[in-house]
Amino acid sequence: MEKLKPTFWVRDVPVYGDVILSPMAGYSDVPYRAICRAFGSAMQYTEFVPVEMLLGRPNPIWRALDKQPDEYPMVFQIFGNDAHLILRAAQKIEAWGPDIIDINMGCSTRRVSGRGAGVGMMPQPELVAQTFSLLSQHLRVPVSGKIRLGWDERQNYLEIGRIMADNGASLIALHGRTKEQKYDGQANWQAIARLKQAVNIPVIGSGDVTTPDDIEQMKAETGCDGVMVGRGAIGNPWIFARRNCEDLTAEEWADTIRWHGQEMVAYHGEKVGMTLFRKHLKKYVAGRPHLAPYEPQLMQITQMIHLNHLLDEMVTTNPKSFSGKL
Numbered sequence: 001m002e003k004l005k006p007t008f009w010v011r012d013v014p015v016y017g018d019v020i021l022s023p024m025a026g027y028s029d030v031p032y033r034a035i036c037r038a039f040g041s042a043m044q045y046t047e048f049v050p051v052e053m054l055l056g057r058p059n060p061i062w063r064a065l066d067k068q069p070d071e072y073p074m075v076f077q078i079f080g081n082d083a084h085l086i087l088r089a090a091q092k093i094e095a096w097g098p099d100i101i102d103i104n105m106g107c108s109t110r111r112v113s114g115r116g117a118g119v120g121m122m123p124q125p126e127l128v129a130q131t132f133s134l135l136s137q138h139l140r141v142p143v144s145g146k147i148r149l150g151w152d153e154r155q156n157y158l159e160i161g162r163i164m165a166d167n168g169a170s171l172i173a174l175h176g177r178t179k180e181q182k183y184d185g186q187a188n189w190q191a192i193a194r195l196k197q198a199v200n201i202p203v204i205g206s207g208d209v210t211t212p213d214d215i216e217q218m219k220a221e222t223g224c225d226g227v228m229v230g231r232g233a234i235g236n237p238w239i240f241a242r243r244n245c246e247d248l249t250a251e252e253w254a255d256t257i258r259w260h261g262q263e264m265v266a267y268h269g270e271k272v273g274m275t276l277f278r279k280h281l282k283k284y285v286a287g288r289p290h291l292a293p294y295e296p297q298l299m300q301i302t303q304m305i306h307l308n309h310l311l312d313e314m315v316t317t318n319p320k321s322f323s324g325k326l
Contacts, residue, residue, distance in 0.1 A: 011142035017042025022230030031263035040240035051080035051089035073099035081116035136168020144171035235283025
């Protein structure tokens with residue numbers, strides 16, 4: 001049997017595959033990572049965690065860095081605005097078993113970026129250099145970072161990318177928008193191509209990937225080593241298997257939702273799991289007008305048995321809507 005070859009390496013960590021679930025607060029938890037991993041997500045990123053919460057007493061936020069035995073490579077993502085605190089937190093969580101530690105330099109929310117963390121690090125090249133120099137010197141695992149084009153139209157992603165690579169980063173993920181754009185406008189894929197040409201470490205592209213064709217197009221246009229899918233994967237884990245939603249049978253669609261619900265219950269417990277699952281359910285039915293009448297019921301789901309009954313009804317009582325395809 002021929003041994004699989006890695007698609008790319010993060011220093012000495014092999015990555016098998018080229019499509020990756022983006023770290024997303026409130027979404028990329030243990031249950032959803034399990035679903036996306038089964039469909040083909042090649043790297044497993046946690047939700048991001050503030051370093052200050054890792055350096056204090058044990059608290060519920062630590063649970064965001066839970067990992068399952070079969071999650072590989074496992075990337076713990078953290079954020080902060082002080083290089084020495086970031087190092088202390090990274091040294092602490094290194095003992096928890098990540099394969100890679102990632103610094104979030106892309107979050108554009110005011111509460112994060114406004115204090116100089118997340119994308120707020122990008123206007124501070126000295127802080128970026130100090131952070132990656134300290135981490136690469138003192139950690140055993142590789143260090144990576146997720147960035148944007150910059151804070152505003154004065155885009156400095158090439159400068160920041162080179163600083164990261166020169167100071168020990170082993171991978172860069174680039175979302176092709178600025179902080180001021182947030183998620184508006186069109187992602188700049190050509191910037192991803194320019195960064196790939198500018199550094200000698202793997203580059204992952206992110207932004208406006210919602211279909212299997214988008215994956216192939218981004219790779220072709222940018223030469224990136226991997227493609228990160230964020231919002232386009234919510235309610236659409238099949239993208240990691242390079243399958244379009246419209247090619248699913250009704251049964252495949254419903255079975256995936258059941259499976260996701262079971263994972264939520266197993267990890268979070270039924271009451272909390274079903275409540276948290278509602279935002280995913282909303283996305284699973286989005287764009288399917290014939291399922292709109294069921295949304296109010298889905299948004300009140302409290303038990304897995306009720307979800308199963310509702311899914312059965314959705315599939316079996318809508319023959320015109322579910323004539324083999326969604």
